[in-house]
Amino acid sequence: xxxxxxxxxxxxxxxxxxxxxxxxxxNFTRPIxxxxxxxxxxxxxxxxxxxxxxxxxxxxxxxxVQGNLSGTNWEDEMRLVLSxxxxxxxxxxxxxxxxxxxxxxxxxxxxxxxxxxxxxLENFDQEKLIEAESVSYTYVIVGxxxxxxxxxxxxxxxxxFGG
Amino acid sequence: MRKGQILVATALMITVVIMAIVVSVxxxxxxxxxxxxxxxxxxxGSITADFERATAVVLAAATRSYFNxxxxxxxxxxxxxxxxxxxxxxxxxIARNVAKSYLQYWLVAASKxxxxxxxxxxxxxxxxxxxxxxxxxxxxxxxxxxxxxxxxAASVAYAKLRVNLTNAGxxxxxxxxxxGVFLKVYSQPIDSDPIENYTKITINVxxxxxxxxxxxxxxxxxxxxxxxxxxGRWTGKWVKGKIEDIKYDGxxxxxxxxxxxxxxxxxxxxGKEYVPLLVVVSDHRGIIVEALTYTRIVFKVSKKTPxxxxxxxxxxxKKTVTKPNxxxxxxxxxxxxxxxxxxxxxIELGRDPADFELPPLPYMPIKQLMINISKDxxxxxxxxxxxxxxxxxxxxxxxxxxxxxxxxxxxxxxxxPYIVMGGKYYNMRFVFQVPFESRNVRxxxxxxxxNDSLDAKIRTYSTKIWYDESxxxxxxxxxxxxxxxxxxxxxxxxxxxxxxxNPCSSYFDPDYxxxxxxxxALVIRDPVSGTVYGIYNLHGFDSWIVRCGRSxxxxxxxxxxxxxxxxxxxxxxxxxxxxxxxxAVLNTTLVGDIYRLTESNGNTAGxxxxxxxxxxxxxxxxxxxxxxxxxxxxxxxxxxxxxGYWVAQASGAASSTIPNWQSTFGWFTxxxxxxGGYQENSTDDTPVSSSMGYNVYESYYPGIMVSQWGxxxxxxxIFNKAILDYWYSLNPxxxxxxxxxxxxxxxxxxxxxxxxxxxxxxxxxxGAGTRFSYWSVYFVYDLTGPxxxxxxxxxxxxxxxxxxxxxxxxxxxxxxKP
Numbered sequence: 001x002x003x004x005x006x007x008x009x010x011x012x013x014x015x016x017x018x019x020x021x022x023x024x025x026x027n028f029t030r031p032i033x034x035x036x037x038x039x040x041x042x043x044x045x046x047x048x049x050x051x052x053x054x055x056x057x058x059x060x061x062x063x064x065v066q067g068n069l070s071g072t073n074w075e076d077e078m079r080l081v082l083s084x085x086x087x088x089x090x091x092x093x094x095x096x097x098x099x100x101x102x103x104x105x106x107x108x109x110x111x112x113x114x115x116x117x118x119x120x121l122e123n124f125d126q127e128k129l130i131e132a133e134s135v136s137y138t139y140v141i142v143g144x145x146x147x148x149x150x151x152x153x154x155x156x157x158x159x160x161f162g163g
Numbered sequence: 164m165r166k167g168q169i170l171v172a173t174a175l176m177i178t179v180v181i182m183a184i185v186v187s188v189x190x191x192x193x194x195x196x197x198x199x200x201x202x203x204x205x206x207x208g209s210i211t212a213d214f215e216r217a218t219a220v221v222l223a224a225a226t227r228s229y230f231n232x233x234x235x236x237x238x239x240x241x242x243x244x245x246x247x248x249x250x251x252x253x254x255x256x257i258a259r260n261v262a263k264s265y266l267q268y269w270l271v272a273a274s275k276x277x278x279x280x281x282x283x284x285x286x287x288x289x290x291x292x293x294x295x296x297x298x299x300x301x302x303x304x305x306x307x308x309x310x311x312x313x314x315x316a317a318s319v320a321y322a323k324l325r326v327n328l329t330n331a332g333x334x335x336x337x338x339x340x341x342x343g344v345f346l347k348v349y350s351q352p353i354d355s356d357p358i359e360n361y362t363k364i365t366i367n368v369x370x371x372x373x374x375x376x377x378x379x380x381x382x383x384x385x386x387x388x389x390x391x392x393x394x395g396r397w398t399g400k401w402v403k404g405k406i407e408d409i410k411y412d413g414x415x416x417x418x419x420x421x422x423x424x425x426x427x428x429x430x431x432x433x434g435k436e437y438v439p440l441l442v443v444v445s446d447h448r449g450i451i452v453e454a455l456t457y458t459r460i461v462f463k464v465s466k467k468t469p470x471x472x473x474x475x476x477x478x479x480x481k482k483t484v485t486k487p488n489x490x491x492x493x494x495x496x497x498x499x500x501x502x503x504x505x506x507x508x509x510i511e512l513g514r515d516p517a518d519f520e521l522p523p524l525p526y527m528p529i530k531q532l533m534i535n536i537s538k539d540x541x542x543x544x545x546x547x548x549x550x551x552x553x554x555x556x557x558x559x560x561x562x563x564x565x566x567x568x569x570x571x572x573x574x575x576x577x578x579x580p581y582i583v584m585g586g587k588y589y590n591m592r593f594v595f596q597v598p599f600e601s602r603n604v605r606x607x608x609x610x611x612x613x614n615d616s617l618d619a620k621i622r623t624y625s626t627k628i629w630y631d632e633s634x635x636x637x638x639x640x641x642x643x644x645x646x647x648x649x650x651x652x653x654x655x656x657x658x659x660x661x662x663x664x665n666p667c668s669s670y671f672d673p674d675y676x677x678x679x680x681x682x683x684a685l686v687i688r689d690p691v692s693g694t695v696y697g698i699y700n701l702h703g704f705d706s707w708i709v710r711c712g713r714s715x716x717x718x719x720x721x722x723x724x725x726x727x728x729x730x731x732x733x734x735x736x737x738x739x740x741x742x743x744x745x746x747a748v749l750n751t752t753l754v755g756d757i758y759r760l761t762e763s764n765g766n767t768a769g770x771x772x773x774x775x776x777x778x779x780x781x782x783x784x785x786x787x788x789x790x791x792x793x794x795x796x797x798x799x800x801x802x803x804x805x806x807g808y809w810v811a812q813a814s815g816a817a818s819s820t821i822p823n824w825q826s827t828f829g830w831f832t833x834x835x836x837x838x839g840g841y842q843e844n845s846t847d848d849t850p851v852s853s854s855m856g857y858n859v860y861e862s863y864y865p866g867i868m869v870s871q872w873g874x875x876x877x878x879x880x881i882f883n884k885a886i887l888d889y890w891y892s893l894n895p896x897x898x899x900x901x902x903x904x905x906x907x908x909x910x911x912x913x914x915x916x917x918x919x920x921x922x923x924x925x926x927x928x929x930g931a932g933t934r935f936s937y938w939s940v941y942f943v944y945d946l947t948g949p950x951x952x953x954x955x956x957x958x959x960x961x962x963x964x965x966x967x968x969x970x971x972x973x974x975x976x977x978x979x980k981p
Contacts, residue, residue: 143382
């Protein structure tokens with residue numbers, strides 16, 4: 001074998017080894033931002049899954065609708081439902097709005113239904129959270145009673161970890 | 164440069180290139196993580212689920228509104244600002260537009276709610292084939308559709324949802340959204356017991372993508388309606404059954420036991436048995452579907468008229484006359500009431516067998532209904548025929564219960580079997596025509612069925628009758644009938660004809676100037692030229708005798724009904740002309756002295772009175788027929804004595820071919836009652852004609868028919884038999900009379916019927932409380948052509964005689980079990 005050919009083979013091996021080393025390092029090392037992304041996405045996923053589960057279970061009709069129709073303190077009941085549905089370390093706050101459509105102007109107005117106390121943390125807005133996610137959700141009421149069927153709820157749920 | 168440096172540089176370059184590739188791959192990996200991080204799946208899931216809910220809500224609104232807006236007013240009225248009003252409750256096009264408007268708002272709301280993801284949400288409308296489930300070819304189109312009133316029924320919405328989340332770089336999500344409820348009712352009961360008084364049936368409920376629905380008991384509801392039974396018959400009304408037990412059998416099947424026992428019927432065409440039930444199901448989202456265990460109501464109409472008739476000629480010889488082979492004029496205008504009775508000339512028809520029962524019409528809007536009738540008595544010739552719906556009420560009229568029509572309903576309203584309100588009974592009548600175009604056809608099939616689509620439009624049918632309000636005239640191809648009354652006191656075109664107040668003047672007679680001062684009468688005209696053939700006076704009592712110089716003039720039929728006609732000619736909400744018949748109703752307590760009114764120039768004081776008789780008349784102008792039934796009810800409030808009593812005066816010929824009164828050759832005949840030594844249906848010494856020297860022909864003992872005819876056409880008045888018996892019993896001398904002014908010698912050739920004949924020297928008295936009802940049928944005929952015998956000259960009347968039994972009680976058609 002001539003001297004130059006060995007060099008070329010060495011060269012290719014060196015380049016290959018360097019590339020493989022970098023790929024291995026990349027695979028075994030998380031991206032710098034990924035920790036943050038993954039954890040907040042879990043909160044979002046949790047929030048949406050929770051809201052969807054509530055929808056399937058008819059919680060909005062049973063708690064929000066019945067509460068508003070009967071004038072009872074439905075916010076406490078909602079807070080209880082959220083508390084028992086979420087891990088204890090998660091802080092939450094829910095806001096509930098009713099959407100009104102104007103067929104004349106085409107405008108949508110938001111009417112807040114809750115009293116701002118569907119939360120497990122006093123002064124939620126002033127608290128410093130390490131990680132938090134806010135998701136918004138629409139829910140068309142399909143269950144009884146008839147006089148609210150078709151109402152569109154707009155729900156904002158904030159989940160986070162305390163500081 | 165040394166030899167090894169180039170190699171090292173090359174190695175570095177290769178490494179840099181590989182690194183660049185690796186970094187790109189890494190970026191792609193990070194991007195994937197970012198995409199996952201904003202939980203695309205959950206967002207898409209949330210949007211899709213809420214779109215399904217929004218679609219379910221609009222479908223619920225459309226179906227609840229269609230089923231019973233009033234009952235679900237709380238819900239349906241929420242959409243009234245979008246157009247879903249009570250008046251539009253059975254307009255699925257409007258419901259669909261409401262659905263689209265609502266979904267448009269929802270799209271805006273969802274776009275705002277998920278704004279951080281850069282959503283692009285829209286839906287496309289497609290077509291979904293649901294034939295497999297329904298067992299008939301049906302599609303969901305234009306977002307929402309419903310197919311009800313059959314044993315398999317469905318309310319379904321279908322759309323294709325498309326979502327992009329641009330901020331997530333997520334594009335092209337598509338999802339078929341099918342929201343709906345499918346209901347199948349098994350027509351035969353699985354068990355029933357008349358002693359235990361229960362019925363047990365099976366239904367199958369599925370939702371959305373043909374998934375079994377297991378929450379009917381817990382979250383939805385089901386109602387079963389059965390036919391109400393009163394006095395041993397079904398009334399047409401649906402009554403909610405008492406559900407005693409519901410059992411879920413899996414796969415969407417439910418067994419329902421309810422009270423009471425409902426007897427089973429048989430479909431006459433297929434022979435399959437069914438228990439007549441109506442089942443309504445709602446799922447937890449409020450979507451309603453209505454199913455029925457049967458798809459049609461089948462029966463036969465059987466004619467009873469004879470093919471051969473007998474009469475006795477002027478020599479007393481017995482003659483027979485046979486119907487022509489083709490009998491297109493034998494067309495019955497039958498009314499099927501929503502409380503399941505049949506009528507012809509306002510009398511209830513018999514059934515064969517007597518206990519033949521029909522199930523109720525579905526609880527549905529009128530516009531769904533359709534009628535097929537055979538042409539030659541076989542199933543093969545069944546085809547759709549026009550029909551119209553009318554409102555009728557049974558009133559107590561001077562102590563007697565009688566049926567009168569009061570308009571045509573809005574065809575978009577629900578069929579109402581009957582309503583009892585304020586002591587009155589209301590129902591609807593579905594009016595259709597059963598033709599017997601051939602003499603040999605004795606039975607015709609009738610199938611009442613319904614359009615299962617909630618998109619069913621109001622059926623419009625062509626007709627040759629129409630009403631001109633400006634002339635107050637109903638036009639028929641054979642004649643025009645103008646209604647004179649308080650509102651329209653003078654025949655049109657006669658405005659400039661002079662009126663004399665002097666009874667000795669030839670310009671005095673109201674039949675000359677046709678100013679009737681509020682007296683209710685009919686003016687018969689040529690439908691094209693408007694030429695007046697004459698007046699049809701409904702009723703008249705007493706005569707007014709005036710002296711003119713040395714002689715006296717007797718003005719006949721003095722006290723006539725005075726009032727205003729109500730004319731019902733269309734479905735007023737939509738302006739659709741009544742396709743079968745236009746009818747007018749006169750209901751008055753007043754009579755007017757037409758001659759005194761003329762003399763006093765219309766002064767009603769003392770000339771319009773309420774102390775003679777009350778009069779109610781229903782006049783029908785019927786498309787495609789040659790007859791005009793005039794059904795009358797009379798009640799005498801006071802005892803009165805007078806000269807003569809007329810129950811019909813019909814002037815004029817009956818065709819535009821005889822407008823030239825001065826020269827037309829005219830014939831007259833009548834058939835006798837069995838009185839005065841006459842056989843029934845003897846022609847006495849008629850036919851007579853003006854050419855035989857008669858100006859006026861008068862004779863006694865008239866029976867079912869009087870007739871006048873000319874060269875090619877004629878008219879007959881046909882009376883029902885029962886009233887003849889009564890009238891002959893009313894007249895102490897039993898000398899009823901008919902008179903004819905012959906065509907050709909006087910301007911009007913008239914025929915009349917006198918219960919008490921006019922007499923210069925004698926009077927008759929009618930006692931207070933006298934009451935009777937009768938019909939006179941104004942029948943116009945040709946002498947030759949299809950459906951006519953071709954008898955001419957002295958035998959011309961026989962062309963109408965062969966059809967006369969149609970209008971006699973004993974030959975009324977019968978509703979027959981096939």
